[in-house]
Amino acid sequence: MLSERFKNLLATIRFRLVLWMIVVVFVLVAVAMFGVRQLYRARLLSDFDRGLRGDIEPVAKEIRDGFPDWGRIEQNLTKIALAHPVQAWFAEVYDDAGKKLAAGGFRDFQPPLRAFARSESPQPHDLLPYRLIVARLEEPNLPPLYLRIGGNRQSLEDDLRLLDRTMMARSLAILLLAPLGGYILALRATRPIAKIIATAARLEPSRLQERLPIRGTGDELDQLSQTINGMLDRIADYIDSNREFVANAAHELRSPLTAIRSSVEVALNRQRSPEEYGTLLGEVMEECQYLSNLVNRLLILAEGDAGRLGARRQTARLDKIVHESLDMFGAVAELHEVRLQAGALPEALVPGDEFHLRQVVRNLLDNAIKFSPPQGGTVTVLLRTDPARRRAVLTIQDQGAGIAPADLPHIFERFFRGDKARQRHPGRHSSGLGLSICQTIVQALEGAITVGSRVGQGSTFTVVLPLAVEQPLASAAPPDPAASVA
Amino acid sequence: MEILVIEDDPVIGKAVQMGLNEASHACTWVREGPAGLDQALTQKYEAIVLDLLLPGEHGFSLLGKLRGRGIKTPVIVLTALGSVSDKVAGLTKGADDYLVKPFEMAELLARIDAVCRRATLKPAASLQTAELSLDLATRRVSCGGTEIDLTPTEFSILEMLMRHAGQVVTRKMLCENLWESDWEGTTNVIEVHINRLRTKLQKGSKEPLIQTIRGRGYALRAL
Numbered sequence: 001m002l003s004e005r006f007k008n009l010l011a012t013i014r015f016r017l018v019l020w021m022i023v024v025v026f027v028l029v030a031v032a033m034f035g036v037r038q039l040y041r042a043r044l045l046s047d048f049d050r051g052l053r054g055d056i057e058p059v060a061k062e063i064r065d066g067f068p069d070w071g072r073i074e075q076n077l078t079k080i081a082l083a084h085p086v087q088a089w090f091a092e093v094y095d096d097a098g099k100k101l102a103a104g105g106f107r108d109f110q111p112p113l114r115a116f117a118r119s120e121s122p123q124p125h126d127l128l129p130y131r132l133i134v135a136r137l138e139e140p141n142l143p144p145l146y147l148r149i150g151g152n153r154q155s156l157e158d159d160l161r162l163l164d165r166t167m168m169a170r171s172l173a174i175l176l177l178a179p180l181g182g183y184i185l186a187l188r189a190t191r192p193i194a195k196i197i198a199t200a201a202r203l204e205p206s207r208l209q210e211r212l213p214i215r216g217t218g219d220e221l222d223q224l225s226q227t228i229n230g231m232l233d234r235i236a237d238y239i240d241s242n243r244e245f246v247a248n249a250a251h252e253l254r255s256p257l258t259a260i261r262s263s264v265e266v267a268l269n270r271q272r273s274p275e276e277y278g279t280l281l282g283e284v285m286e287e288c289q290y291l292s293n294l295v296n297r298l299l300i301l302a303e304g305d306a307g308r309l310g311a312r313r314q315t316a317r318l319d320k321i322v323h324e325s326l327d328m329f330g331a332v333a334e335l336h337e338v339r340l341q342a343g344a345l346p347e348a349l350v351p352g353d354e355f356h357l358r359q360v361v362r363n364l365l366d367n368a369i370k371f372s373p374p375q376g377g378t379v380t381v382l383l384r385t386d387p388a389r390r391r392a393v394l395t396i397q398d399q400g401a402g403i404a405p406a407d408l409p410h411i412f413e414r415f416f417r418g419d420k421a422r423q424r425h426p427g428r429h430s431s432g433l434g435l436s437i438c439q440t441i442v443q444a445l446e447g448a449i450t451v452g453s454r455v456g457q458g459s460t461f462t463v464v465l466p467l468a469v470e471q472p473l474a475s476a477a478p479p480d481p482a483a484s485v486a
Numbered sequence: 487m488e489i490l491v492i493e494d495d496p497v498i499g500k501a502v503q504m505g506l507n508e509a510s511h512a513c514t515w516v517r518e519g520p521a522g523l524d525q526a527l528t529q530k531y532e533a534i535v536l537d538l539l540l541p542g543e544h545g546f547s548l549l550g551k552l553r554g555r556g557i558k559t560p561v562i563v564l565t566a567l568g569s570v571s572d573k574v575a576g577l578t579k580g581a582d583d584y585l586v587k588p589f590e591m592a593e594l595l596a597r598i599d600a601v602c603r604r605a606t607l608k609p610a611a612s613l614q615t616a617e618l619s620l621d622l623a624t625r626r627v628s629c630g631g632t633e634i635d636l637t638p639t640e641f642s643i644l645e646m647l648m649r650h651a652g653q654v655v656t657r658k659m660l661c662e663n664l665w666e667s668d669w670e671g672t673t674n675v676i677e678v679h680i681n682r683l684r685t686k687l688q689k690g691s692k693e694p695l696i697q698t699i700r701g702r703g704y705a706l707r708a709l
Contacts, residue, residue: 279700281701286700296670297670325665327665328665331639331678332675334678335678354666362671369673434671
């Protein structure tokens with residue numbers, strides 16, 4: 001559509017730049033020209049006036065010389081008028097009562113009486129098209145006299161008009177050239193943008209290798225290109241890690257599926273006793289459970305990636321959750337001769353929902369017990385609040401084998417499994433997702449999870465969460481006594 | 487009990503129907519939304535099991551129409567949408583309970599029992615089986631006449647098992663009952679408690695009372 005294309009053109013930066021340039025140039029030219037004109041006019045007027053003031057003395061001299069012969073004076077004044085460069089120059093002499101005594105030069109001038117002002121400080125003034133000056137002449141051997149000297153200021157107006165015409169012509173030329181120059185400048189300025197648009201339009205999620213050229217000028221457009229390139233790098237990294245995640249997830253799903261398939265195949269191979277079927281189906285069921293656990297864990301990570309974990313405005317009592325988790329793992333710890341030691345649990349209201357916070361505490365506690373040495377050891381759980389810095393700090397420390405320094409930077413990565421030998425129960429069903437889920441959840445709640453570990457001495461996981469802004473009174477009750485440590 | 491199942495997936499529908507029949511419930515299985523609504527409006531059921539992504543009509547809209555007509559039959563929503571906000575949405579739309587696929591039949595049966603009980607009966611003060619007696623008020627347990635001392639966790643587990651005596655109680659159900667939400671880690675946090683409970687119950691009964699059902703959970707011998 002033509003009108004559509006026209007609309008698009010109107011919307012371009014280039015068009016708007018040109019439009020603005022025209023407006024700005026017009027205003028600047030108008031202001032400048034007007035200023036010059038006013039200056040020139042003032043200059044012309046002051047020259048004219050200086051001329052008139054300068055004429056007072058020669059006229060006075062003629063009067064002094066010729067007095068009281070007014071006829072002679074008039075003759076001499078006419079001589080001055082003829083030689084005078086000002087058009088229609090005239091000089092008149094009046095007495096105190098306003099009676100004209102002599103006049104020379106241009107005679108058609110009939111000034112009204114009020115123009116004959118008796119001014120002590122004579123100022124030239126206009127009686128268009130004339131400009132004149134009135135001066136009082138006081139000499140010892142003359143009666144008090146008034147001089148009126150003036151002339152037509154038409155030549156001045158002519159000069160001004162000539163100036164106006166010249167300036168108009170120049171302005172018009174500038175105004176015609178400005179859009180053209182503006183268009184060229186705008187084109188130059190926006191060409192890199194057009195390039196950016198074209199490059200960006202070529203990018204596909206499957207093909208993100210291309211980057212915008214950096215011209216090295218360091219200007220805003222270079223900065224824009226650099227920013228976009230940085231963003232593309234991050235997007236490409238994100239997509240890569242997502243691809244890897246999907247591939248890993250598929251791989252993880254494959255192992256329980258294989259197990260299910262083998263069990264079912266064995267079951268279908270030949271007729272079996274009900275007991276055998278029961279055993280095989282039980283195995284299938286266990287694998288199914290593992291499969292759905294895995295899917296649930298992947299979903300938590302997916303929700304975290306989508307930024308939906310921290311979005312809900314909920315608060316939870318971290319101390320209650322820790323208490324409850326200690327209860328949950330108390331018996332397991334006892335079974336493995338692990339001493340579960342917890343300090344006082346101060347009330348800690350943190351943002352986040354209980355379901356996800358439980359995942360964090362339980363996963364860390366489970367790991368701590370799992371990685372404790374075979375002869376037992378102590379798992380220490382500490383929760384403290386730091387109201388000054390508005391945060392709650394949970395540390396879970398074990399006395400296990402510790403994490404190898406080479407593994408330490410990777411333990412929060414998805415599907416990362418450390419040295420299995422350290423694990424007391426190297427079950428096939430370790431998803432390698434527990435810690436990355438912890439990290440995803442904690443980070444979604446604007447907290448941080450860190451680990452410190454020494455081989456042979458154990459590991460300490462620290463979770464820092466912000467304290468919730470408001471501490472509702474309703475939740476100030478102590479933890480449910482029924483949920484005490486078993 | 488008469489139960490209406492509205493579920494479009496043939497495998498799940500059939501399994502649910504079989505499971506319900508074997509638990510001695512009469513079951514009507516409908517595979518489409520509008521037909522399900524017709525059934526629910528024309529016949530009285532004690533509970534409705536409702537899938538959400540149905541052909542013809544979404545489960546939520548069906549639920550809305552049902553509640554709009556004043557039908558208060560308990561509804562258990564069955565769905566693959568499992569995030570917390572999905573659950574909240576389901577419960578605010580008038581569902582009585584929410585079960586995320588994949589689910590275990592034992593859990594569905596227990597939840598049907600629970601919503602129906604919620605709808606009709608008052609909670610019992612004590613629970614009885616052939617050998618066990620559990621007093622909910624005094625929190626005392628006796629087995630074959632011998633009083634048994636239980637920790638609060640063991641008491642809760644036994645209570646749960648007795649409420650569903652003769653039925654399978656899954657680890658997930660026990661976990662949720664004890665600690666609010668399921669623990670899906672590899673460490674079997676229930677097993678230890680069950681083993682202790684078994685040891686304590688042996689004092690009063692020669693027969694093992696709690697059976698482990700592989701891959702499913704535990705069941706208390708009914709008789």
